[in-house]
Amino acid sequence: MINCARFPLSMLFWHFLACAVVVSVAREPAWNGFVSPASDRDTQFTPYYVPPGAKAYDSNSPLLDFSGRWITSFSPSYAHHTSRWTHRLDAYVLFSFHGTGIEGFGTTSDTISCARIYIDGVLLETIKPWSKKTLAQQRLFWTFDLAPDKHTIKIVNCGPYLDISAFVVTNAKRSLDRSSPAKSSASSQVSPLPRRDTSVTSTWRLTQKGSTGVEAMQISVVSSEHAVIIDKVEHNPLVINGHPAWAALYNLKTHSVRPLAMGSNSFCAGGSYLSNGTLVNVGGNPVVEDRVGAASFGDLDGLQSVRLFDPCKSGSSSECAFYENHDALHMASGRWYNTVTRLTDGSVIIVGGSKKGGWINNATVNNPTVEFYPPKNIHGYLGLPIPLPFLQRTLNSNLFPIVFLLPDGTLFIAANRDAIIYDWKTNSERALPQLPNGVRVTYPMTGAGQLLPLDPDTNYTPEVLICGGSTINDKQAGYEISALTPASSQCSRMALTDEGISEGWQVEHMPEGRVMPDIVMLPTGQLLIVNGAGSGISGYGNVQHQVGQSNAANPRFSPLLYDPRAPRGERFSTKGLPTSDIPRLYHSVATLTPDGSIMIAGSNPNLDRSEMKYGTEYRVEWLNPPYMAKERPAILAKHTKSIPYGQSFNLQIDIPNGLNTETINFILMDLGFITHSVHANSRFVYLKHQVSTTNSFVVSGPKDEGIYPPGPAWLAVVVGGVPSQLVEVMVGNGHSPPVDEAAIANVRKTFKATQKPKSHQDDTAE
Incomplete structure (x- = not known):
């Protein structure tokens, strides 16, 4: 439970945040009813976990060589019911293994302890396991960026006490499939535009460095030194309060990572910034319970959650934390797969989503509304959700709609095959031409969109680009859909002026189809298209011809550059762009960072962490454009x-x-x-x-x-x-957006009491 007395009063809306008594309510079943292998026991959720595809070795394994005096203990609380511990300084354990990663587990307590971890004779880190209470099956260390080869780990005791219970080795043999599906055959007609000088002659560079600690489902650069990473509740290697974390702060300069406490399940939440710089993260999933390993995690229902994060502004991140108070601070309705966008008054609009976790949206769970944070009394709704008929017409493939604020203060919204301009001040829609050739562009037929650069030389004429997606029928059942159906290569582009709308979408094609791409805007005005798959759709465990649990196949390993000001037929380029060997499919991200490099992370088309094809990715890649090698202004x-x-x-x-x-x-x-x-x-x-x-x-x-x-x-x-x-x-002036006290009070009445987290969430561990 958060101590409200410690919450900084300078944070937005402190005046209505209050500690409240919480009571227990019923939990929800697993996501879409899907159960992953080996997740059929409802047991206490601890950091110890052997994902499918990995291999465990307990402390009694003959492959482990203990030197010095080690004592064997047996207890049901230990991993595999066995553990070895030592008081002998410089006693060590030696273990040779084949793999790309290894984790070590043991018991932590308030006893001072210390261990030096060596990989192949090189010191990896010195750890000091500690917790306020004695906790078994805790992850003591982990590394996931080893070469796929034979390695030796040596753990040396450097303190009065060290406990080792088990090792888990990551499988090094995840096979890759680089085959490509057939391309779409639609024609390309685009008018040329004048080009800005973005010519740089040297080459691109791709490196792998760092691990995210939690799977990178959501990411945002929050300062010059940090990015915040948010995941769902699952067995991540990063630990906080005696259990795996599902949020982390990544240091962009040192590549270190620190867990962040988060109370509610942020699975598939949306996010944005307010005018005062506060990051708002909203929505998520209910508590997952039925036959899922995360059953006893202690998380809260995230569907109506509002989480506030005041970004770190210095090298020290010790004070950076999420704030949650679910009885006082929440949305008016549950939202899963929503999109959040900042408005001209500094508030944010929350668009669409589903009222309950699932897969393809449908009328029974659809949330065809918008609401605002902070809540505002507009159109007589007094903070409550405002119907948006567009989100009813665009069922079923309409989750995570593509939304951009336009220069006149209205919003461009695309979902499924359709698009509108929405005036939130008058609550009116202007229909736009339908996207061509039957291509769907929002979840789970996921494409990606960008608002192209706004230029005073063109009077800030807004123009949107949407690339990728799928022509799969969103009314089909999962068992009728295939992970091998080719993704769309189509990019649709339109100027949002009367003349541009009259001309309609201008179509061009990427060299290959992509579903689930990321489009990253570069400071040169070019766009980088990266990540995604060549076939299938988003999600896991739903369709035919799955690869592991993935609903998509044929990963796209090579990025693509798009120059919006190049002449027609010359906008796409792969020249000099490197190829990765890491599949980045469902739950992948990419973002520009302050030094100009592109951070690429994530991929987890699985209910929980997995090491099977395609497994959970914690490795981070850095793509350096050619300008990074030049002397820069x-x-x-x-x-x-x-x-x-x-x-x-x-x-x-x-x-x-x-x-x-x-x-x-x-x-x-x-x-x-x-x-x-x-x-x-x-x-x-x-x-x-x-x-x-x-x-x-x-x-x-x-x-x-x-x-x-x-x-x-x-x-x-x-x-x-x-x-x-x-x-x-x-x-602007950095002030908070307007606050409507009556609307806030009305929204607070809509919320049901949240469930109380497990007691172990109040423990502390470092």
Whole structure:
């Protein structure tokens, strides 16, 4: 339980957050009724877990070589009912294995302990297992980025006490399938546009470094040093409070990871930022109980949850935490697979979703409404959900709709094969032309969309691009759908002006089909298309010809570059782009980071953690565009911290010799909140500027909140196609969005008491 007295009063809406008594309510069955192998026991949820495809070795295995005095203990509380412990300084255990990863488990307590972990003779880390209470079957250490070869681990006691119960070795033989399905044959007709200078001649570079600790289902860069990663309740290797974590803070500079406590099940939640910089994470899944290993985890129902995270602004992350108070802080209705977007007043709109965990949406669980956070009294609904007929017409494939704020303050929304412009202030819809060729673009026939760069030279004309998806019929039952049905290669593009809408969607094609792609906006104005599969659809455990549990097959290992300002027929390129060997399918993410590199993580088309094909991925890859190898311009240290609307500010720029200074652009970017191919709030705005003196510029802020909504942003200068690192700024005054007390009070009445978490959630462990 959170101590409300410790909650910072500067956090948004502190005035209505209060500690409340919670009572137990019934739990929900497993996600979509699907049960993964070896998950048919409802037992106490501990970090010890042997995923399908991995192999366990208990402390009595003859393959383990113990040196020094070790004592064997037997108890049902231990993994495999056995454990070995020692008081002897420098006593060690030696174990040779084949695999790409290994985890060690044992008992933690309030006894001071210490162990040095060596892999192949090299010190990996020194651990100090400790917990307030004695806890068995705890994960003491883990590593998942070893070469697929033979390795030796040595664990040396460096303290008064060390307990080893079992090892779990990750299978090194996950086979890959690089076959590609047939491409779509639709034609391509796109009008040329003038090109900005984005030419860089060196090559791309892909490296693997770091582990996320929790599977990267959701990700957002929250500061210059950190990204927050959010998963569902499952057996992740990162541990907090004596059980696996399902959220983490990843240090972008050191690649270290710290678990974050989260009370409710955030499975398939949405997220966005408020105008004051607070990250809002909303929705999720009920408590999973029926015959699932996570049954006794202690999590709360996440369907109506609102989780607040005040981003870390310094190298220290010790004070960064999620805040939850489910009786005082929640949505008016349950939402699973919702999309969240920041509005011109700094609040967020929460669009669609399902009232209950499942797979393909249907009329019995559909939530065809929008609501706002903080709640507002609009159209007479006093904070309660507002019907959006578009989300009824677009059943069944309409979860995680594609939503973008347009410069006039309205919203572009796409779901299934349809799209509208929605005016949330008047609660009215304007129908747009249907996406061509029967392609569906939202979950589970998942494509991806981006709002193309907004440019004052074109009067900020909004233009959207949607790529990938599937032509599979969303009314078919799962047993009639195949994981081998080719994904769509179609990209549909339209300018959202009267003339552009009249002309309709302009179609072009990627070199190969993709479902579940990520589209990452680069500071050059180009778009990187990465991740996804060549066949099937999103999800797991539902269709024919599954690969393991995956509903998709044929991973796309090679990224693709799209230049929106290149002439027709020249926009796609694979030149110089490297190929990965890690499948990134369902529950994968990719995001631009402040140094200009692309962070790629995740993939888990499984109910729980698995090491089978296609298993759970914790490895992180870093894709460096060619500009990363060049000498780059820089915004000098004394830069502006806030950018006002309609006003100018001065910037000093350091420009290296050799860069083409004929083309200089200043840009504002929102890196977005990324999950399930939705890059919510992703935004790119060119700023007007004038030269003041050598290397000194007068830059104009956005003219109004429609061009860039108030809230956090990233500022960069691009010289001759080479961008600087991104600098964190605040657009607007940084104030909180408007608060409507009556609407808040009305929403609070709609909530049922949450279930009380298990007592072990109050334990502490480091």
